[in-house]
Amino acid sequence: MDLYPPTGLARRRHLLSIGDLERADVERILETAEGFESVMHRDVKKVPTLRGRTVMNVFFESSTRTSSSFELAAKRLSADTVNLKASGSSVDKGESLKDTVLTLSAYDPDVIVIRHPQAGAPALVTRHTDAHVVNAGDGKHQHPTQSLLDLYTIRKALGQVEGLQVAIVGDVLHSRVARSNIQALRLLGAEVLLVGPPALIPRDAAAAMGVTVSYDIGDIAEADVVYVLRMQRERMLEGANYVPSLTEYSALWGVTPERVQPSQLVMHPGPINRGVEIAAEVADSASSRIVDQVRAGLVTRMAVLYDLLTEPTTRGGQAALRAVEPAGQEVA
Ligand code: NCD
Numbered sequence: 001m002d003l004y005p006p007t008g009l010a011r012r013r014h015l016l017s018i019g020d021l022e023r024a025d026v027e028r029i030l031e032t033a034e035g036f037e038s039v040m041h042r043d044v045k046k047v048p049t050l051r052g053r054t055v056m057n058v059f060f061e062s063s064t065r066t067s068s069s070f071e072l073a074a075k076r077l078s079a080d081t082v083n084l085k086a087s088g089s090s091v092d093k094g095e096s097l098k099d100t101v102l103t104l105s106a107y108d109p110d111v112i113v114i115r116h117p118q119a120g121a122p123a124l125v126t127r128h129t130d131a132h133v134v135n136a137g138d139g140k141h142q143h144p145t146q147s148l149l150d151l152y153t154i155r156k157a158l159g160q161v162e163g164l165q166v167a168i169v170g171d172v173l174h175s176r177v178a179r180s181n182i183q184a185l186r187l188l189g190a191e192v193l194l195v196g197p198p199a200l201i202p203r204d205a206a207a208a209m210g211v212t213v214s215y216d217i218g219d220i221a222e223a224d225v226v227y228v229l230r231m232q233r234e235r236m237l238e239g240a241n242y243v244p245s246l247t248e249y250s251a252l253w254g255v256t257p258e259r260v261q262p263s264q265l266v267m268h269p270g271p272i273n274r275g276v277e278i279a280a281e282v283a284d285s286a287s288s289r290i291v292d293q294v295r296a297g298l299v300t301r302m303a304v305l306y307d308l309l310t311e312p313t314t315r316g317g318q319a320a321l322r323a324v325e326p327a328g329q330e331v332a
Contacts, residue, residue, distance in 0.1 A: 009307040014133040016122050017142040018183040025307075026187060030152050032303035033296070039076065040299065050077035053110040053309055058100070059136070060086040060116045065270055065294055066136050066145070070113045073301035082109070097121060098128055105129040110309055114138075132308045140235060143176040146269050147184035149300040153293045154225060157265055162189035167220040169195045169255060170229035170277050173202055174236060177269045178229060182209050195220055196229075196253055199242040217253050221261070228255050228268040228278045250276055257281045265289050 009029075012020050039047055055074035059067050067083065074081045084104070086092070091100060097116070104112065105128065113134045114122050119141035126133045137143040154161050166185050172178040172194050185192050192211040194201050206213045220226050231249065236242060243249040256279040260266060266278075266287045274280040283290060 009132075009304065010309070013308075014122070014126055014135075015144050015304060015308070016126075016133065016135045018144045018147050018180045018187065019142075020144070021187070023187055026148065026151065026184065029148055029300070029303045029307055030155060032306055033148075033152055033299040036076075036299040036302045036306075040295075046076050046078060048078045049306060050074070050079040050110075050309055053077075053079040054082070054107065055079045055111045055113065055305060056082045056084065056104050056107075056109045056131070057113045057136075058084045058104065058115075060091065060097075060114070060121070061137065063115055063136070065297055066115065066143075069294070069297040069301050070134075070136060070145075073298055073305055074111075076298075077302055077305060079110070079305070082107075097124060101125050101128040105131060111305060134304060134308070137176055139176065140174050140232075141176050141179065143180045143269075144184075145297070145301055145304055146177050147180040148304065149293060149296040150181055150227070150267065150269070151184055151188060152296045152300050153267065153289050154265070156292070156296070157289055158224065161185065164190045164224045165193065165222060166190050166225040166227055167193045167195050167223035168227045168229065169217070169220060169253065171200045171231045171242075172196060172206075172229065173200045173242070174232035175229050181227065182211055186210060193219065193223065197243050197249070217255075217259055220255075220259060220264075223264060225265045225267060226255060226260055228266065228272075230268075230271065230273055230277055246276055253277070254279060255282050257285070260285075260287060262287060267293060270294065 009015055039045055057067055057070050071081055071083055109131045111134060112125060112129055112131045113136050114125055115136040116138050119139035121138050122133050122135040135142055135144055151161055158164065168178050168181065182192050194206050194211055194213045195217060198215055201213050203213055254277060255266065260282060264287055266282055267289050268278060270290065272278055272283055274283060282288065
């Protein structure tokens with residue numbers, strides 16, 4: 001019998017979906033992330049916590065925020081990192097996902113972070129490696145670390161998530177962020193309203209997930225948080241007309257200054273398309289938390305790596321703080 005069975009993410013071994021987490025897991029990860037904030041304010045922003053561990057970031061789809069923050073998160077915890085992009089790797093030469101994973105696993109990584117255009121790819125990776133696997137976005141399916149950083153951002157701005165009303169506006173149909181965030185927000189007790197064109201809001205799925213739907217942008221007025229989504233044109237079926245035109249989309253569902261109040265928080269996972277789903281004035285306004293979200297991505301992903309790779313007895317917010325103290329422990 002294992003006297004010290006792993007807990008939290010280490011017990012689950014992987015973070016593939018928000019559905020893998022219980023509320024206590026989410027709370028612990030957010031607390032740990034908060035513990036790591038103190039490291040961000042030092043001159044030397046690095047702690048030895050994951051020294052000798054290896055994190056591989058494997059991105060088969062474009063990414064700016066997610067890939068840079070996972071890389072930096074691993075480096076700030078002193079892990080060794082390998083960053084592989086599909087283009088420029090042997091994937092260009094026809095190597096399959098399975099063979100890519102078998103190859104990378106020969107180096108005994110502790111964590112493989114993977115983004116892939118196909119839903120379910122991270123689950124497939126778990127079958128061919130001993131490493132912990134973290135889903136950094138798979139097709140339209142899930143993007144769990146985006147949700148954790150969004151919860152972190154909301155909690156920091158408004159104190160708590162419980163009882164809030166969050167309006168998710170735009171292309172819900174093609175959005176893995178929407179799927180993860182609906183689950184994550186509901187898990188922490190928020191109410192979710194989906195707003196957008198009928199063709200981009202899957203009504204049955206919404207009902208099954210316990211959220212309400214509106215096709216009227218005016219209904220975002222009641223929300224504490226307005227969460228804007230990009231039109232995911234790369235995932236739309238060729239020839240399908242989900243909206244008459246982008247101009248019409250902006251006119252009917254764009255988040256413009258007249259449609260948000262100063263008391264509302266505006267969020268967006270990025271990349272933003274100014275003038276399409278969100279007006280530039282809104283993106284740059286005091287209500288916008290878009291840059292805070294990016295910053296939260298770093299400490300939240302540090303917390304996820306930490307939660308996967310450390311002993312149960314050293315886990316949690318206070319433990320994370322202890323792990324980064326005393327300040328003298330920084331390594332170059
Ligand atoms: C999102 C993604 O890739 O799913 N972006 C991100 O991770 N920051 C959303 C998007 O691409 O629109």
